[in-house]
Structures are given as structure tokens and as C-alpha cells.
Amino acid sequence: MDAASSDVACAICSLHRDVEHLKAHEIWRSDRWLLRHHPGPAPLPGWCLLDARRHCGGPLEFDPEEAREWGLVVQQASKLVQEVSDCERVYAIAFGEGARHLHLHLIPRVSGDARTTSWAVADLYRNVEVGRTIPASAAKVREWLGRARAVAPTIFDRSFSVDR
Numbered sequence: 453m454d455a456a457s458s459d460v461a462c463a464i465c466s467l468h469r470d471v472e473h474l475k476a477h478e479i480w481r482s483d484r485w486l487l488r489h490h491p492g493p494a495p496l497p498g499w500c501l502l503d504a505r506r507h508c509g510g511p512l513e514f515d516p517e518e519a520r521e522w523g524l525v526v527q528q529a530s531k532l533v534q535e536v537s538d539c540e541r542v543y544a545i546a547f548g549e550g551a552r553h554l555h556l557h558l559i560p561r562v563s564g565d566a567r568t569t570s571w572a573v574a575d576l577y578r579n580v581e582v583g584r585t586i587p588a589s590a591a592k593v594r595e596w597l598g599r600a601r602a603v604a605p606t607i608f609d610r611s612f613s614v615d616r
């Protein structure tokens with residue numbers, strides 16, 4: 453990532469420069485995308501973020517190659533979350549308000565866990581954020597990450613360029 457594609461004031465760009473954080477949370481990356489687990493406190497084990505690696509607000513700002521890859525990378529990242537979480541569905545939500553840098557929330561929708569039903573998941577998120585609800589345990593997140601990293605090479609298409 454060159455300097456022009458990074459914004460010093462952006463929380464996501466700053467996180468992408470944080471080697472220790474990425475060592476603990478990163479699952480997979482290509483030249484354009486980075487999949488990572490939600491930082492602690494995490495609302496659920498398996499709550500992931502799919503980021504654009506360059507400072508880019510979202511699909512409205514994609515270059516043609518990003519636009520072509522986006523569908524594929526969202527599908528494959530969602531498959532990974534589904535497989536590792538063993539959930540029926542995976543929600544994909546991007547507001548881009550906290551940081552104007554694309555970070556798509558990929559959220560395991562687990563049947564039998566009412567906290568993960570549609571907008572209840574937003575309540576869960578806010579309750580964990582303010583300390584009203586207990587977050588996912590660090591041990592469970594680590595265990596989830598171990599499995600996610602093990603399956604990532606079998607799920608992500610080898611056509612994604614990874615020049616680093």
C-alpha cells in the first residue's frame with residue numbers, strides 16, 4: 453500500500469499499519485482486501501471485517517478492478533465465516549460512519565441465538581461496546597481464528613493477487 457492510498461487520520465488505515473494488531477486478528481489478505489476478526493471486545497466469535505486495503509470509502513469509489521473483485525471476495529469471505537462458525541447465514545453490513553474507509557461487517561447469523569437476529573445484532577454490538585453485555589471470550593476468538601486461518605487457503609480463490 454503506497455502512502456497516497458493511506459490516510460493518517462483514518463482508524464482503519466492506522467489499524468492496517470499496526471503489525472501487532474494484525475498478527476492477532478488477520479485471517480487473509482490480497483493486494484486489495486484484508487479479512488480480519490473484530491477487535492476486542494468482540495460481540496461474537498466469528499464477527500469479521502472485510503476491509504479495502506487502500507483508503508477507499510466504498511463501492512462508489514472503487515476502481516474497475518476493485519468493482520470486479522468485490523462480489524467474489526465478499527462471497528468467499530462470507531463462506532469462510534459460515535464454515536468456521538457453522539451458521540446458516542452471514543450478514544453483510546457496511547455503514548462507513550466510524551471510519552470513511554470500507555470495512556464490511558460479516559456477522560454469523562446463528563439460528564437459536566436470538567441475539568444474532570436482524571437488528572438485534574446491532575443492539576448486541578452497542579451493548580458490548582458500552583460494557584452492558586459480556587463480549588466473546590478471548591479464548592473463543594483465538595480458537596475461531598485458528599480454524600479460520602487453517603481453512604482460508606482452501607476458500608479464497610487463488611486468482612486474487614498477493615504481491616504484498
Ligand SMILES: [Zn+2]
Binds near residue numbers: 507508552
Ligand atoms: Zn483509511
